[in-house]
Amino acid sequence: MKKNLIVAQSGGPTAVINSSLRGVIQEAMRHPDEIGSVYGALNGIQGILEERIIRLDNQFPTAEAFDLLAHTPSSALGSCRYKMPTPEKGDGQYAKVLEVFRKWNIGYFAYIGGNDSMDTANKIAEYCHQHGQEIRVIGVPKTIDNDLPLTDHCPGFGSAAKYIATSLLEIAADADVYPVKSVVVAEIMGRNAGWLTAAACLAREAGSYAPQLIYLPEVAFDTDQFLEDVRAQLEQYDSVVIAVSEGVRLADGSYVAESMQSGQVDAFGHKYLAGVGKYLEQLIAARIGCKVRSVELSVMQRAAAHLQSATDRQEAARAGEEAVKALLAGHSRMMVAYHRVSNTPYLIDFILVPLREVANVEHKIPREWISPAGNHVTAEMVRYLLPLIQGEDFCPTQNGLPRHFCLDKSVVRQ
Amino acid sequence: MKKNLIVAQSGGPTAVINSSLRGVIQEAMRHPDEIGSVYGALNGIQGILEERIIRLDNQFPTAEAFDLLAHTPSSALGSCRYKMPTPEKGDGQYAKVLEVFRKWNIGYFAYIGGNDSMDTANKIAEYCHQHGQEIRVIGVPKTIDNDLPLTDHCPGFGSAAKYIATSLLEIAADADVYPVKSVVVAEIMGRNAGWLTAAACLAREAGSYAPQLIYLPEVAFDTDQFLEDVRAQLEQYDSVVIAVSEGVRLADGSYVAESMQSGQVDAFGHKYLAGVGKYLEQLIAARIGCKVRSVELSVMQRAAAHLQSATDRQEAARAGEEAVKALLAGHSRMMVAYHRVSNTPYLIDFILVPLREVANVEHKIPREWISPAGNHVTAEMVRYLLPLIQGEDFCPTQNGLPRHFCLDKSVVRQ
Numbered sequence: 152m153k154k155n156l157i158v159a160q161s162g163g164p165t166a167v168i169n170s171s172l173r174g175v176i177q178e179a180m181r182h183p184d185e186i187g188s189v190y191g192a193l194n195g196i197q198g199i200l201e202e203r204i205i206r207l208d209n210q211f212p213t214a215e216a217f218d219l220l221a222h223t224p225s226s227a228l229g230s231c232r233y234k235m236p237t238p239e240k241g242d243g244q245y246a247k248v249l250e251v252f253r254k255w256n257i258g259y260f261a262y263i264g265g266n267d268s269m270d271t272a273n274k275i276a277e278y279c280h281q282h283g284q285e286i287r288v289i290g291v292p293k294t295i296d297n298d299l300p301l302t303d304h305c306p307g308f309g310s311a312a313k314y315i316a317t318s319l320l321e322i323a324a325d326a327d328v329y330p331v332k333s334v335v336v337a338e339i340m341g342r343n344a345g346w347l348t349a350a351a352c353l354a355r356e357a358g359s360y361a362p363q364l365i366y367l368p369e370v371a372f373d374t375d376q377f378l379e380d381v382r383a384q385l386e387q388y389d390s391v392v393i394a395v396s397e398g399v400r401l402a403d404g405s406y407v408a409e410s411m412q413s414g415q416v417d418a419f420g421h422k423y424l425a426g427v428g429k430y431l432e433q434l435i436a437a438r439i440g441c442k443v444r445s446v447e448l449s450v451m452q453r454a455a456a457h458l459q460s461a462t463d464r465q466e467a468a469r470a471g472e473e474a475v476k477a478l479l480a481g482h483s484r485m486m487v488a489y490h491r492v493s494n495t496p497y498l499i500d501f502i503l504v505p506l507r508e509v510a511n512v513e514h515k516i517p518r519e520w521i522s523p524a525g526n527h528v529t530a531e532m533v534r535y536l537l538p539l540i541q542g543e544d545f546c547p548t549q550n551g552l553p554r555h556f557c558l559d560k561s562v563v564r565q
Numbered sequence: 566m567k568k569n570l571i572v573a574q575s576g577g578p579t580a581v582i583n584s585s586l587r588g589v590i591q592e593a594m595r596h597p598d599e600i601g602s603v604y605g606a607l608n609g610i611q612g613i614l615e616e617r618i619i620r621l622d623n624q625f626p627t628a629e630a631f632d633l634l635a636h637t638p639s640s641a642l643g644s645c646r647y648k649m650p651t652p653e654k655g656d657g658q659y660a661k662v663l664e665v666f667r668k669w670n671i672g673y674f675a676y677i678g679g680n681d682s683m684d685t686a687n688k689i690a691e692y693c694h695q696h697g698q699e700i701r702v703i704g705v706p707k708t709i710d711n712d713l714p715l716t717d718h719c720p721g722f723g724s725a726a727k728y729i730a731t732s733l734l735e736i737a738a739d740a741d742v743y744p745v746k747s748v749v750v751a752e753i754m755g756r757n758a759g760w761l762t763a764a765a766c767l768a769r770e771a772g773s774y775a776p777q778l779i780y781l782p783e784v785a786f787d788t789d790q791f792l793e794d795v796r797a798q799l800e801q802y803d804s805v806v807i808a809v810s811e812g813v814r815l816a817d818g819s820y821v822a823e824s825m826q827s828g829q830v831d832a833f834g835h836k837y838l839a840g841v842g843k844y845l846e847q848l849i850a851a852r853i854g855c856k857v858r859s860v861e862l863s864v865m866q867r868a869a870a871h872l873q874s875a876t877d878r879q880e881a882a883r884a885g886e887e888a889v890k891a892l893l894a895g896h897s898r899m900m901v902a903y904h905r906v907s908n909t910p911y912l913i914d915f916i917l918v919p920l921r922e923v924a925n926v927e928h929k930i931p932r933e934w935i936s937p938a939g940n941h942v943t944a945e946m947v948r949y950l951l952p953l954i955q956g957e958d959f960c961p962t963q964n965g966l967p968r969h970f971c972l973d974k975s976v977v978r979q
Binding site for chain 1: 578607608611637638639640643644645646727730731732734735736738739740741742743744767768770771772773858860861863864865867868869870871872874951954955956957959962963964965966967968969971
């Protein structure tokens with residue numbers, strides 16, 4: 152008997168998470184003999200628990216519609232930050248998921264998300280298996296943070312990196328116009344892994360003087376050394392641009408800007424961070440006294456679909472397609488991952504890695520890709536990053552603005 | 566005897582200020598019988614006072630070089646925020662400018678800048694005239710703020726408006742993924758005039774629900790009314806996006822976020838502002854208690870050349886060309902301005918307006934283009950704005966990043 156497929160999106164959105172969704176839908180629709188309906192759950196696992204389920208296989212009459220979806224930022228199906236309890240504690244919820252899967256004749260579940268989502272997907276697959284229901288579950292990676300293990304890089308990262316490098320390039324041009332000493336501190340996302348902040352280095356590949364300094368969560372931050380670094384750069388340049396990760400920490404493990412934080416945590420127990428850029432701005436003003444400004448790249452890092460990396464976009468779509476192929480080939484409890492075959496020419500393979508080895512593991516920057524002084528990155532890092540931002544694939548526009556796809560979210564009754 | 570032309574850039578940069586520079590240089594080079602050398606002064610009027618002058622007519626061997634310059638953000642010649650004293654008080658400085666003009670055989674001076682720069686240009690022209698030296702002086706408008714009088718709009722504004730509307734569209738897509746009530750406050754530049762903030766309304770033309778609320782400096786801000794507005798929108802929408810100008814003020818004239826400000830003023834005596842977004846974020850958190858985030862679009866508003874409006878770029882170049890034509894036709898102490906002939910089709914004429922009528926006058930939004938409640942804009946505003954963001958003219962790229970022109974700033978000795 153043919154089974155249906157359900158797909159959902161979870162965690163923070165990216166500029167290409169809908170490319171992966173497109174890949175899943177499009178590939179599933181290529182196999183009408185094996186897959187019945189293609190459903191989407193709204194707001195991730197929450198949509199399954201609450202049976203907020205929509206039809207996806209009837210919303211894309213043309214290739215143009217798929218193309219528009221792929222150029223639309225953020226999670227078209229909505230997202231969630233809902234953490235499933237452990238199966239021992241949350242039996243009711245797992246039983247509910249299983250019940251919904253049975254009711255909707257689901258045989259395939261594709262979950263597009265980051266570390267936490269891979270954990271959720273893995274637990275659900277395990278529970279279903281233990282309760283005699285074979286639901287094949289596949290993870291499709293997604294995170295601008297690039298911190299998933301066992302994959303060369305993550306869908307969504309390349310576009311965020313392109314946005315960051317482009318913005319740094321433009322901010323540096325803007326900062327360099329007055330004949331006075333000045334500093335710009337650009338605060339970039341990344342709680343524990345510094346990949347996004349490291350990507351600022353690419354502005355130099357485009358000939359910019361910036362950023363002269365890069366601070367990452369992987370290296371303990373030393374305030375005195377930081378001020379010395381800034382002073383040394385100001386000797387050499389009128390304008391100094393610093394890229395700093397929101398997650399930089401002192402040697403004792405506390406966040407640099409902790410004193411300015413509210414101490415709030417999100418549903419996963421992560422500290423809610425903001426403000427290291429502003430903190431360093433005030434520090435420089437007080438201790439060095441030159442003109443200084445902080446800029447927070449904020450949500451545009453993950454939402455700027457108008458600056459998608461074509462490479463990232465195409466890979467993200469392929470990841471979705473490969474996920475469906477893997478499901479049909481009988482795989483389950485795996486995540487699609489990228490294996491880099493070569494840099495010149497840039498070539499990747501799509502592989503499968505066990506969900507349980509991905510769940511809750513954070514892949515950080517190797518120390519040897521960070522400069523010995525801990526305030527920049529190495530040439531190896533540049534070689535790693537550069538292929539990921541290649542290709543401009545400008546979004547369809549109308550009236551001078553990007554056109555976004557609007558999913559019909561009418562919930563289906565079963 | 567042939568005279569030379571000198572051009573300089575002043576004030577805050579824009580995404581198309583180099584298009585105007587391109588227009589000036591290119592048009593000047595078309596008249597070798599009338600114009601000798603084309604010089605550039607580095608850092609505006611300061612570069613003239615300090616004789617930091619470069620050759621411009623030998624730096625563009627190809628049309629591609631000009632095209633690259635036009636896609637490069639920020640002031641290629643550098644800028645200044647230097648305010649000339651009144652001629653009575655600063656005779657030494659005016660005498661110095663006159664001396665430099667004589668020494669370099671300058672007959673034509675084009676100054677690309679905003680209100681303050683037009684004031685400077687006007688005073689210099691007047692001084693030269695009074696001291697028997699006929700230097701023709703022309704102003705080329707430039708300001709993302711769109712606050713110059715006597716011109717339909719200003720070069721630089723359309724691109725900033727396009728960046729703001731595009732970012733709001735993407736931020737709104739990002740904000741709408743979780744099934745919880747939430748607010749995003751987007752803080753947009755604009756000290757006294759709300760044009761940039763008003764441009765956020767264009768996101769709705771692309772089908773977005775955002776922004777539901779717009780607060781401008783032209784209307785006194787009422788904190789209680791604001792909270793009521795937000796609550797009303799939260800009744801209707803899960804996600805509320807608010808565009809707020811950095812310059813919004815209470816009825817008593819004080820800035821809304823004044824208590825959080827440092828009280829610093831720049832060289833022109835303007836208050837240095839930041840933080841109204843953060844302030845309103847904290848207000849909503851404390852008084853409404855929903856999820857809330859503030860985003861400051863910051864310098865990307867004026868620097869994001871990768872999102873230039875093609876209309877803006879072309880008009881800015883034409884403004885530079887028209888400036889040179891006006892100089893050669895014998896005009897002086899005038900500024901090039903735009904006159905809108907029609908909206909459908911969109912058509913503008915280039916006209917000349919007296920510098921003295923432009924200097925230090927701020928053009929604000931007419932009250933009738935703001936909704937009666939003072940928290941949005943009218944259809945008339947949309948009709949005014951829409952033509953200005955039309956056209957994508959994507960920048961040349963290399964290695965996945967925009968290519969920028971790099972001017973040779975070797976100072977010439979006379």
